[in-house]
Amino acid sequence: MITVAIAEDHQSLIDGIELLLKYEEEISIVGVANDGEALLTIARRKQPKVILMDIRMPKIDGIAATRIIKKELPHTKIIGFSMFDQEDAVRQMIAAGASGYLLKNSPLEEVLTAIKQVVAGETYFDAAINLSLFSKDAKQPSKKQLLSKSEREILTLIGRGKTSSEIAAIRFNSVSTIETHRKNIIRKLGLKGKGELLRYAIEKKYDF
Known part of the structure; x- marks a missing residue:
């Protein structure tokens, strides 16, 4: 507790x-x-x-x-x-x-x-x-x-080339929930969009 x-x-x-x-x-x-x-x-x-x-x-x-x-x-x-x-x-x-x-x-x-x-x-x-x-x-x-634990896990999946639909299926979430997480990750990391997010995830090679 x-x-x-x-x-x-x-x-x-x-x-x-x-x-x-x-x-x-x-x-x-x-x-x-x-x-x-x-x-x-x-x-x-x-x-x-x-x-x-x-x-x-x-x-x-x-x-x-x-x-x-x-x-x-x-x-x-x-x-x-x-x-x-x-x-x-x-x-x-x-x-x-x-x-x-x-x-x-x-x-x-x-x-x-x-x-x-x-x-x-x-x-x-x-x-x-x-x-x-x-x-x-x-x-x-x-x-x-x-980033929260969920956001780090999603960032890992983004770095592995997974789409929002695929990530939603893996995590048993809705696609809209994953999209919201994507936006929060972009905001927190100071990135400029989905393309920059993908490059960041690939370069960092996060694996949690």
């Missing part, structure tokens, strides 16, 4: 995330907090596997809270969650120990993908974040790490 805590000072956003995750059998929300002090209490008591961490919070901000939690609970994974994609905010969250960073205007489904990836030991960064922000000393996410 993936235990999750949410730190966010806007209750409506908490409600939306809870609604998204409530039907996920492998995920359990063990606490929500509207400020940093309340989050620390939850983290120490529940020791969640993942914390979705708002950057700007009353009492203790997300960056300071991340530092404290990673020192006390080093195995807890933290995903920064903010309206801001400024270089300083991203850098500070990574330096504090965060395993990922999402923007609040991202689709809520991205939250689920990010949670699963950081639990698996990977990093996850919003596709809108410019990876050139990171210094050589930072834990720089690769393009591979921007």
